[in-house]
Amino acid sequence: AQSVTQLGSHVSVSEGALVLLRCNYSSSVPPYLFWYVQYPNQGLQLLLKYTTGATLVKGINGFEAEFKKSETSFHLTKPSAHMSDAAEYFCAVSEDSSASKIIFGSGTRLSIRP
């Protein structure tokens, strides 16, 4: 069965510092992988996704993630944090190309220190 583990429920970085949010997945077949962001009192919005092809995926707001099959990881990074990046981030995995189910991680809350 597919599953997602996000390491660290809360990450705090200084403005301008590197952001690294960790995600490991379990899947019996090549997965589809996603990062979503949720700002306070809003729904989730897609940051980026990996389906096939290039393993380094670029998303919105300067975020990117790298699919590493050997490590079963899909970590999210941003070179320089902005105050506006403060939000909750969810990693998700799907095995089903017909879009029936996505499994979400428990989320990582990102705080940015001035």
Next chain:
Amino acid sequence: DAGITQSPRHKVTETGTPVTLRCHQTENHRYMYWYRQDPGHGLRLIHYSYGVKDTDKGEVSDGYSVSRSKTEDFLLTLESATSSQTSVYFCAISVPPVGNEQFFGPGTRLTVL
């Protein structure tokens, strides 16, 4: 904007009362989903639909039922609300052929006293 609305946006109810949440989409997408969001659990799938009158259970379906009589509407019903169903509920759709990504509504905050 995937054209998803949820109603009501906030609701407070009492234990044992029935509650129906509505998700409405404007673009006739086939797949629709109901999730609940709780601290430390991320989003958990309650039920989903793959067409009119076609629904299936998700991870946490006990105590919930759904109906989809029209493509654009997906209703979530709590037949007899309990305090453990206090949560934020999100509706989502998926939009082929862009892959499996899902687009989310703004959420409904439900409090069961």
